[in-house]
Amino acid sequence: xxxxxxxxxxxxxxxxxxxxxxxxxxxxxxxxxxxxxxxxxxxxxxxxxxxxxxxxxxxxxxxxxxxxxxxxxxxxxxxxxxxxxxxxxxxxxxxxxxxxxxxxxxxxxxxxxxxxxxx
Amino acid sequence: xxxxxxxxxxxxxxxxxxxxxxxxxxxxxxxxxxxxxxxxxxxxxxxxxxxxxxxxxxxxxxxxxxxxxxxxxxxxxxxxxxxxxxxxxxxxxxxxxxxxxxxxxxxxxxxxxxxxxxxxxxxxxxxxxxxxxxxxxxxxxxxxxxxx
Numbered sequence: 452x453x454x455x456x457x458x459x460x461x462x463x464x465x466x467x468x469x470x471x472x473x474x475x476x477x478x479x480x481x482x483x484x485x486x487x488x489x490x491x492x493x494x495x496x497x498x499x500x501x502x503x504x505x506x507x508x509x510x511x512x513x514x515x516x517x518x519x520x521x522x523x524x525x526x527x528x529x530x531x532x533x534x535x536x537x538x539x540x541x542x543x544x545x546x547x548x549x550x551x552x553x554x555x556x557x558x559x560x561x562x563x564x565x566x567x568x569x570x
Numbered sequence: 571x572x573x574x575x576x577x578x579x580x581x582x583x584x585x586x587x588x589x590x591x592x593x594x595x596x597x598x599x600x601x602x603x604x605x606x607x608x609x610x611x612x613x614x615x616x617x618x619x620x621x622x623x624x625x626x627x628x629x630x631x632x633x634x635x636x637x638x639x640x641x642x643x644x645x646x647x648x649x650x651x652x653x654x655x656x657x658x659x660x661x662x663x664x665x666x667x668x669x670x671x672x673x674x675x676x677x678x679x680x681x682x683x684x685x686x687x688x689x690x691x692x693x694x695x696x697x698x699x700x701x702x703x704x705x706x707x708x709x710x711x712x713x714x715x716x717x718x
Contacts, residue, residue, distance in 0.1 A: 482587060512591065514619055515683040522672055522679040529673060543612035550689055551682055552669025 454478040454512075456487035460495070463563075465502070465570040472500040473563070477509040480517030488520040489527075497531045504566055505557070508539030518551060525556045538566045581640040583622060585630040585655075590622035593640040593653070600642050601649055604713055613690040614649070614711050620683040621653040621707045629655025629705060639706075648692075651709040659698025659705030 457477040465471050474491055478484075495503070505521070507513075528535045538560040540548060545559055553559075560566035581596050583589040597618040601611045622638055630636040639654035667685050671677035688694045693710035 512619075514590070514616075514623060515686060516623070516680065518682060519678075519680040522669070526673055526675065526679070541612070543609065543616070547616065547686065550686070551667060555669055556673060 456480055456484035458487040458491040460491065463504075463567065465567045467570065469502055469570055470499070471502045471504050471567060471570060473504045473506055475506040475509070479512040479514075480507075480510055480520065481512070481514050482516035484517055484520060488517070489523055492524045492527070497533070501533055502570055503528060503533055503535045504563070504570075505535065505537040506539050506563065507537060507544070508562075510539070510544075513544055513547070518547070518553070521548075521553065521557075525553070529556065536560065536566050536570065538562050575646060577644045579642040579644075581642075583626070583638040583640065585626045585632055585634050585636050585638060587623070587626060587632070589638075590619045590626065593622045593638075594619040596640070597642055597649075597651060600644055601711070604644055604649060606649070606711070606713055610711060610714070614651075614709075617687045617690045617694070617709055617711075618651055618653070620687050621651070621709060624683050624707070625653050625655035625657070629657030629659075631657070648710055648712045651711075652706050653709075654704060654706040656703045657705050658702050660696050661698075663696075 455478055459475050461473040463471050463473055472495055480488060525535055536558045540559060548554055548559060579596060579600055581593050583592055594615045598611050598615050601614050625638040636656045641652045643650040664681055664684055667682045668677055672679050691709045691711045696707050697705060699705040
């Protein structure tokens with residue numbers, strides 16, 4: 452019943468010249484998304500992927516298990532000295548991420564352009 | 571425009587993760603017919619989904635022989651949702667999630683469902699079934715026309 456989570460990785464450069472790794476998600480982010488979310492993140496080279504941007508533009512449904520996966524990613528990122536940012540969340544999920552405190556550890560931006568401009 | 575005065579809609583879900591989306595979509599359809607604002611519909615969808623996930627996972631323990639009942643009762647100015655499972659209900663409310671404790675490994679990253687439910691609807695109560703079964707969570711969301 453849950454739509455499969457797809458993910459892909461893009462490498463971009465911020466206007467300030469910093470290399471940024473973008474994780475783009477598509478579908479639902481739920482308990483079944485562990486490989487797509489954490490697995491994709493864990494496959495990134497920790498020594499070079501220092502700025503990580505999460506793209507939620509094509510994500511329609513995130514439940515508490517999916518939020519927990521994002522928090523697990525943030526924990527691992529903090530332990531690896533990486534900085535994580537996100538964009539593309541709907542107004543509702545921006546509110547939910549703010550309510551649970553994720554914004555304290557991952558900056559949220561409306562779109563990729565705004566996010567990259569801030570990095 | 572509201573086309574409903576009072577109405578009851580019932581859905582029965584298998585205890586399988588993912589089927590919470592059926593209840594979520596149904597609740598959203600009823601709320602839209604009642605004239606809820608889009609942001610309140612989104613709040614309701616998340617609250618109903620989380621209540622169903624709890625019922626599937628903790629109440630019915632993913633036992634597919636058991637089903638989760640969802641009863642939506644549309645009133646003149648509010649929508650009540652009962653999500654019923656065959657569990658014993660909760661003995662106590664979990665602590666409010668703390669992102670700092672989660673980030674420092676002092677708290678499970680999971681465990682935010684009930685917090686989200688309480689934060690997103692106007693009323694939420696958990697009722698343990700008197701026979702050790704048929705426990706339910708009752709959610710209520712008001713149609714706040716003044717805020718439109």
